[in-house]
Amino acid sequence: MKKNAKIFVAGGQSGLVGTAIVRNLKNRGFTNIITKKRKELDLLNPVQVEKFFKEEKPDYVFVAAAKVGGILANKTQKADFIYDNLQIQNNVIHNAWKYKVEKLIFLGSSCIYPRMAPQPIKEEYFMTGPLEETNDAYAVAKIAGIKMCQSYNEQYGTNFISVMPTNLYGPNDNFDLKHSHVLPALIRRFHEAKINGKKSVTLWGTGSAYREFMYVEDMADACVFLMEKYSGSEIINIGTGKDLTIKELAEMIKDIVGYKGEIKWDSSKPDGTPKKQLDVSKLFEMGWKPKISLKQGIKKTYKWYLSQLTH
Numbered sequence: 001m002k003k004n005a006k007i008f009v010a011g012g013q014s015g016l017v018g019t020a021i022v023r024n025l026k027n028r029g030f031t032n033i034i035t036k037k038r039k040e041l042d043l044l045n046p047v048q049v050e051k052f053f054k055e056e057k058p059d060y061v062f063v064a065a066a067k068v069g070g071i072l073a074n075k076t077q078k079a080d081f082i083y084d085n086l087q088i089q090n091n092v093i094h095n096a097w098k099y100k101v102e103k104l105i106f107l108g109s110s111c112i113y114p115r116m117a118p119q120p121i122k123e124e125y126f127m128t129g130p131l132e133e134t135n136d137a138y139a140v141a142k143i144a145g146i147k148m149c150q151s152y153n154e155q156y157g158t159n160f161i162s163v164m165p166t167n168l169y170g171p172n173d174n175f176d177l178k179h180s181h182v183l184p185a186l187i188r189r190f191h192e193a194k195i196n197g198k199k200s201v202t203l204w205g206t207g208s209a210y211r212e213f214m215y216v217e218d219m220a221d222a223c224v225f226l227m228e229k230y231s232g233s234e235i236i237n238i239g240t241g242k243d244l245t246i247k248e249l250a251e252m253i254k255d256i257v258g259y260k261g262e263i264k265w266d267s268s269k270p271d272g273t274p275k276k277q278l279d280v281s282k283l284f285e286m287g288w289k290p291k292i293s294l295k296q297g298i299k300k301t302y303k304w305y306l307s308q309l310t311h
Contacts (some may be wrong), residue, residue, distance in 0.1 A: 001030070001060060001228055005102075008034045008058035009063035010043060010092055011065030017107060017165075018064035019172045020220035028224065034058060044084060049091035053099040061096050061104040062223060063089060063145070068138075073179040078137035085141035093148050097158050104160040105227050106149050108235065110212075110278055111139045120279040123164070123235050131275045150233040159231050163223060166239035166278050170216030170297065171304040183213055186250055187302055190257040200262040201254075204269035209248030212277045214240050215297030220288040223290045240290050246271075246286060256298050 001007070004166045007025060011018030012035030025033050034056060042048050043065050055091060069077070089106065113121045114129030126146075131139045149160035169183040177185055186203070191200045222238045234307040244252075251261055292300075 003029050005030070005059040006032045006034065006056065007060045007062070008056065009062045009064060010088070012062070013037050014172065014173045015064055015066075016068075016168060016170065016174070016216055017223075018062070018188055020170065020216040021062050021064055021223055024217070024220040024224050035135060043088045043091055046087075046091050050095050050098075053095035053101075057099055058096075058100045059222060060227065061092065061101050062227070063092050063104065063106045064111075064223075065092075066107070069179045069181070071175075075134045081135075084143050085138065086144060089141070089145040089148065093145065093152065093160065096160070097152050097156055102159065103227060103231075104149070104158070105223055106145050106160065106162045107223070108142045108146055108162050109139065109163045110164055110166050110237075110239075110276055111135050112146065113276075115273055118279040119275050120241075121237070122279040122287050123282065124192035126235060134270065146235055148199040153233045161226065161230060161232065162235045163218050163226060164235055164237045164278065166212040166214050166237075166276075168214055168216050168219050170301050173216075173301065175305060175308075179240050182211070182246065183249065183253070184301070184305075186253045187257065187298070187305055188257040189300075190254050191305070193261055194257055194259040198261055199216050201259070202264045202266050203250060204266055205246065206267045207245060207250060207263075207265050208296070209246050209271040209273065210243045210275040210277065211246060211249065212239050212241075212243040213249070213294055213297070214238070215292040215294075215300070216288060218292055221291075222283065222288055225286075226283075233293060236283055237278040237280050238283060239279045239280045240294075241278075241284070242294075243275070243277040244294070252295065253298055253302075256295070256302055 011021045115132040146162045152158045173184040174180045175184045175188045222228045
């Protein structure tokens with residue numbers, strides 16, 4: 001990508017990944033980055049999206065806009081998850097083709113893989129078995145986005161690539177306890193318990209499920225790396241190659257936050273998929289590796305969270 005290429009980052013105003021991609025591009029010296037607030041450009045609205053592409057004609061597009069949430073939101077708002085995500089990606093991907101975008105990167109999710117996929121999960125396990133039921137609506141939307149990119153490549157010769165990130169966290173994450181993912185939720189729960197002098201914190205499930213977590217700055221770096229180095233319809237996993245149990249994660253966050261109370265587990269609540277670790281050997285073989293450890297990343301995220309509380 002030339003440094004003055006016109007780059008549209010969908011989700012670049014407020015999204016966890018989008019804002020990190022914008023920071024990464026700026027740090028690399030890219031000067032012509034477009035982001036839009038939702039009130040300026042509603043990605044659910046096909047008329048607005050087409051008008052935007054027709055007028056702006058971006059050279060490169062990062063599709064980092066999506067409706068996302070944790071296990072509770074995914075389970076209870078399935079209609080919203082499937083509708084919003086299909087609309088966003090249909091509008092953006094179709095207009096990227098129509099207005100001759102040079103290259104597009106679509107961000108999928110590791111939940112597109114079968115619930116009981118062999119571990120670590122290789123890219124070729126895509127579409128080989130049933131999905132995890134708690135987030136199947138979101139996963140189906142993301143699968144449609146991947147298939148859309150592949151289909152446009154096949155039929156129209158576009159250069160649309162799809163990447164599958166592992167669980168992400170970092171600045172601009174959602175800390176709302178009803179809708180957030182596990183890591184920001186734990187930061188907030190332990191912080192509030194510490195401030196309020198609570199003797200114990202009760203968490204969902206048994207803590208035995210394994211999860212992989214990646215700091216969002218690393219994710220953004222991998223996306224820009226792949227935008228520059230990779231072309232093809234095959235999906236690419238983005239992750240750290242390491243995982244840990246939710247119990248271990250909770251202990252680590254408790255320690256970083258400085259909460260002294262006890263952790264209790266409510267085993268009547270679901271654990272979700274027992275293990276979900278991505279095989280990242282394809283990405284690593286291309287010459288990219290993450291730079292930020294989980295402990296470092298959680299410390300940075302907690303610092304950011306605290307800075308938001310004082311605003």
